[in-house]
Each structure stands twice: as structure tokens, then as C-alpha cells.
Amino acid sequence: MSRLPLDPSAGGGRFPGFDVMAQSKHWDEVTTSVVVSRLGMPPDIRFFRGTEEATASALCDQLLDQQKPPRVPVVNMVDARLADEQTDGWHYDGMAPDGQSWRDSLAALDEDAMAHSGCTFAEAPWEAQSAILQAVLDLGSKPWHGTPAARIWSLWTRYACTAFYSHPWAWDEIGFPGPAYPRGYKNLGVNEPGGKTNRLEPFEVADARPAQDPLRKGNS
Amino acid sequence: MNSVRDRNESAWLLPAGPGINHRLRADMRHFDDEEEVDVVIIGCGAGGSTMAQRLARAGWSVVAMDAGPFWDPDKDWVSDEAGSHHLYWTEPRVIGGADPVPLGSNNSGRGVGGSMVHYAGYAPRFHPSDFRIHSADGVGTDWPIEYTDLKPYYTEIEEELPVSGQDWPWGDPHSYSYSPNPVSGNGDMFLRGALACGITAKVGPVAIANGRFGNRPHCIYRGFCLQGCKVNAKASPLITHIPDALAHGAEVRADSMVTRIEVDERTGKATGVHYNRRGSQRFQRARMVVVAGYSIETPRLLLNSASARFPDGLCNDFDLVGRYLMVQGAPQTAGRFDGEVRMYKAPPPEVSTEEFYETDPTKPYKRGFSIQTVSPLPITWAEHVAAQGHWGAGLRQYMSDYVHWSCLGALCEFLPLPENRVVLSSEKDRHGLPVAQFNYSQCDNDKALMRAAQSVMEDILQAAGADEVITIDRYAHLVGGARMGADEHSGVVDGDCRSFAVPNLYITDGSVLPTEGSANPALTIMAIAARAADRLTAGGAGSTADRLPVPVRRGATG
Known part of the structure; x- marks a missing residue:
């Protein structure tokens, strides 16, 4: 069960008792050190300056819906990548490299919040922050503060999702066992509902609510 | 028939089980910058490593450079x-243009083994039709070689990787x-779904042996192929060609970024390469230069090697360098099942x-697409979900x-267009x-192919019982950018990969492909390199032999 607080109606608690780290004794040393480091003290902020850290924190909390602790330290993980210039290996023509684009877009969020709520983005109420972000997403390829909104949105979500879904707590939440070397998998195939077939490894946990399709009508 | 081991011993030079042959690397031969080696190869990916192995076996002195590290999968991955x-x-x-293509993790490797370190492992052949799509369909261009020219090399490389799969129809x-x-569940x-739709689908072709191969272990089905195979089960040149190259006296010079190719203005021949190694600017002399930096870095290096003779970039007399670069349209469609697929x-x-690979005269578009399983891990899957507009609680x-x-993922054949190209940025x-x-x-x-492929993938998943399907548009693979052609007005290199402008300069990577088919390119890149090496070393290259440097033959040192 993930340590992250997520209501069952929002997808929480689907894999009762599943604990990725309980299997770490079966992983190779190099991989283990990389994964365990994510559970230690979050890296110090080195890239974001002044109020950027507060704005980026609020943005990352919104993008991953982390409203209360314990949280995956997404903003620290994003900051570490930007400080190390660990980019994805490209940036759009006419758009600054990733670090500067993060700075510019955080400043633009504060501008929007000032116009919308009369305060910085981080100081704005949760619902106001959500509305500001939804407005950016809704612009699609139209410009937002001079840059196609979809490109800024992609920049934010790429960095934020990479951080969040690299964390063992997030893997616990989605039923993913993480590293698999040198152990591998032995029981391949579709695990049919209702126990018709069992294609789980001994350490995997079946979804307790397999019908909770996020798109199926009538499901909350 | 000679066995694989007789012509490429790589899988037997590795230790039994995972890991590298440390002795082979410690004993690796080293050449001086001042020594004029028979060939310097730029890039140790699919094309460069195959050349290194073939030429070293033929007794050539070989220095193969790579900008990235000489990986040790045990420690580095x-x-x-x-x-x-x-x-x-x-x-x-x-990246620019109307439909910019992300690079990096999407299609660009570094280090010895190149992009094949993180490719999925699909190793299909091109179809015979790929070599003449202009004649047949009036689109793209014809190759200066035919499928039959490559066929024996396809067979060779399939055995050396090796490739596993059902009989291919x-x-x-x-x-x-x-x-x-x-x-597994995804396959x-x-x-x-394919069965229910009446579509033929086959298991393979995948460059992972179903069993041991030499000392390489059986796959453990852990699913991290795109993160580099720590097991040594999935083929990459790091384990399929480099060990044999080292055993035959080649030097792999890692952490060496080639910055410029030098051409003698008087003779018109390449004399070696300038490179940066750990902060030192150096120059390696060579009788022949082979460029294998792939579709972005190969054109970039040629453009950055401008000189008085080549003011617009090396081999760029006819403004072809960097042009006709292609990616495959690679929409991925996912389906939701109540069962647990655990992809x-x-x-x-x-x-x-490959049922939809060829031109279908009843369709409004030319050429086609293939469909394959892809199994994104959580971070990549989150990109899919976010691309649907989900974020926060919904995500x-x-x-x-x-x-x-x-x-599932499709590979749609995009056509070669002159404006799709690499240029130098400010x-x-x-x-x-x-x-x-x-x-x-x-x-x-x-665009029409992208939508057609999506529609077929939706049909397959729904026929398998999916209640929801979602699609993300993306791109895969790079080819072209220094294509082969019948003459210097249509290509940068000829069918043997020799540049038209500089007689001792070869290009043997994905950038020489004139079209891309709907096949993953790794196998074809290796086959083209193997053929180019064969033409160089057999002495049977006929008309070209007199203009080639004569290698100093040496016995194998392994």
C-alpha cells in the first residue's frame, strides 16, 4: 500500500499490501543505490531562485495533485535536473533551453495569479491555481506569454511526471514492481479477472478494484 | 556453410553470464595519433561497429571513436x-519546422553500442518494394541498390545478433x-485482437535469442530493454560486434568527440579527424575516414567541416547534406482491459x-505502416496519459x-522531403x-498514414476486448540526411557508401538510407555497413578498387 495519501475514489489503495521496497534485496546493487537515493533526504534546491521555488512547488503539487504530506519531493527532483542541465536533449526553435523556459514560465504564472487573484501563484488558493493552469492547458497551441501553451505544458508535465513516477511510493500506488534485475519475471500473460488465470508473480498484488476504469461511466 | 562463430566470435568472447570481457578491453591495442591508421571510424553504433568488426577481421588497422563512454552494463546501467x-x-x-521531432531518449544514443543500446530490439528486414518506391508509386526516390544486393547481409546479421521469430511471410x-x-500479456x-480482425500477426522479429547464444544468457523477461540490457540477452553492437573487433586488433577510443574531418586541399583526400578527448584537442591520421554518427551528428559533422574547397560543408557541393531526413510516424494506441495486462x-x-506495409491501391495514400507491441514503463505511460489532457487528480x-x-505502436513510412533537414544553429x-x-x-x-494506422490499432484492441482506447502521436527512428544515390546530384554517397566528393570518405550509418520503409532501421543499417565493408575488403569492388587506399594487412592479434 502506498504511503501517499490518495482517496480510494481517486485511485488510492488499489494494491493492498503491495510494497516495492520489500523486494529490494532481489535487486542489483547499482540499481538499488539509484532507487534508494530517491527515498533519502531530498536534494537541496540549487536552481530555482527567490520566489521561483515557491511557484514551482505549487505548480508541481497541482500537476500531481499532491495536496498533503507525505509527498514525493517533485520540486527538488525537477530542480536537481535543471541545476545539472540534464535536459531531454532538445529544445524548440524560438524557445529558450529548458532551464530558462522554466524560469520564464514560473514568472508568467505569477503574473497570471496577480491578475487573477491579486497575489503570487503560490499564495493563490488551490482552486484558483487549478483554474489558472487549466486555462493554460485550454490554450493548446495558442500562445501563452509569447510561447505556444502546449509546449510549456509539455515542459512542465515531462519534468514533473518523470520525477513523480520514478519514486517507489508512486509505483506502490500503481502496482508496478520497479527494478527487475537480476530476478526477472517468470509468469507472463494476462491475469484474467475473477481468478480465471493467475499470471502474477508471488510478489505482485492483484488490483482490488479492477473495474475502476477511470473513463467508464458510473465510476467515480 | 560457415558458422556464425567462424566469422564473428563476439558472443563467445563475452564471459558466461552477464558482464564484459575485462581482459579483452585491458589488452586492447592503442594507436598513436601520429600513426596513419588504415581507417578511423566515427561513431560506434550499428553502422560504425559493424565496419570496425569487418575491417579489423580483414587485417586493417582500425580506430573506432565514440563521443560517449565504453559502457560496462554491470556498473553503468x-x-x-x-x-x-x-x-x-x-x-x-x-528542433523546428511545422511538426518538430523530439530527439534524445526518443531516438538518439551515445556511447559504444549507439542507439541500439536503448532500442527495443525489433530487427525486421526492409521489403523489396522499399528500394524502388519512386518507380512503383511515384513517391520518394529509388535506391541505387536493390533488395537482392542486401539480402545476403541481412541473413548474416540476423545470425550474428541473433534474431528470433516465427517464419516471416x-x-x-x-x-x-x-x-x-x-x-506476455501485451503480445x-x-x-x-489480430485474430478476431482477420489480420495476420507474428511473434518477432526480435534481436533477443530464445535461448543462450554463445556465452550470452537467456533473456529474463524483465522488460527494461529500452534502458540497456544488463543481461547481455538483447543484441547491441557493444556485445555483437565490438568484442570481435577488439580481438582482431581494433581500438575503440571512447569519450572522443570528433569535431572536424580534415581534407587535403591538394589531393582532395581525407587525412584524418580532429577530435576532443577529455578536454584535449587531438588529430588522428588515417588513410580512410568512415563517418557513422547517425542522421543528426553525421550531417552536423560534415557541415562543421567546411573548408575552402567545400565552403558549404564537406561533401555538400549539391546542397544534399542534412536533407531528406526522415522519421517514422509512430502513433501509439492503448486499450483498457478488466484483466491485468501488466505490460x-x-x-x-x-x-x-506487416500486413499494411505495402501500397494499397484502394487507399488514397501511398506506402503503409507496420504495427508492433510497445510496452511503456510508468514514466513513458504518464506521458501518454498527460497527452490526453489529464493532470492533477485525473492523472x-x-x-x-x-x-x-x-x-501498440505503429511505424508509418514518412516520405523523404528536401526541407526536412539538419542545419547548423547559431x-x-x-x-x-x-x-x-x-x-x-x-x-x-x-498525415493520412498516421490516422490509418491509428484506426487499425483501435480495431485490433477493441476486437481483443478493450473498452477504451487512447492514442498519442509520436515519432520513431531517424534515417537519411546524407543519402545514397545514383550520382552526386541525387546522393551524398554511392551504393557502396563512398562519398562522391572525397574518394576515401565513407558514410555507413542510418543517414545513407534514401527511404525508410515501415521497418525499424537497425538491421538494415548493419546490413548496409556489412556490405560496404565487404566491397572494400573483397578486392572485388572492381571499378572502385584502384581509387581505394590499400590497407596494410596484419594477422589477427586475438
């Missing part, structure tokens, strides 16, 4: 998605030396169909459903060199 970022080429690059029908690997869903289990490459809920999703890298800007815009045929 992890069974983790975010922790594998260092496998990708992440030096700065700029498409293109030029053929078999594989290894039977197909067992199929099972593809097979079920992270087993290698992502499992099942494919978390969607992601909690991960184990129920199955995912931005500089840490060596002070202009970085590559890659511009891409789709034509109408490209």
Missing part, C-alpha cells in the same frame, strides 16, 4: 527508467535461426504485423489503472561548435 537518462544523446539540439519471406520468445492481447513484464518487442487516477492497459555546444537544428514538417501522405 540500471534496471530503472529515470536512472537511464545517460544512455541518450542529450547535448543541446534545436511478408516482403521477401524468410525464417529465423531462433524460434520466437514466449509472449497476447495483440494476437487475440511491463517481458521485453516490449514481441509481436508485429493520478488514470495512472492507478496502469496494469490494465495494453499498448547556438554553440560546450566545444564551441554550432549545434544541429533539425526541422521537420509532415506532408499530407504522412
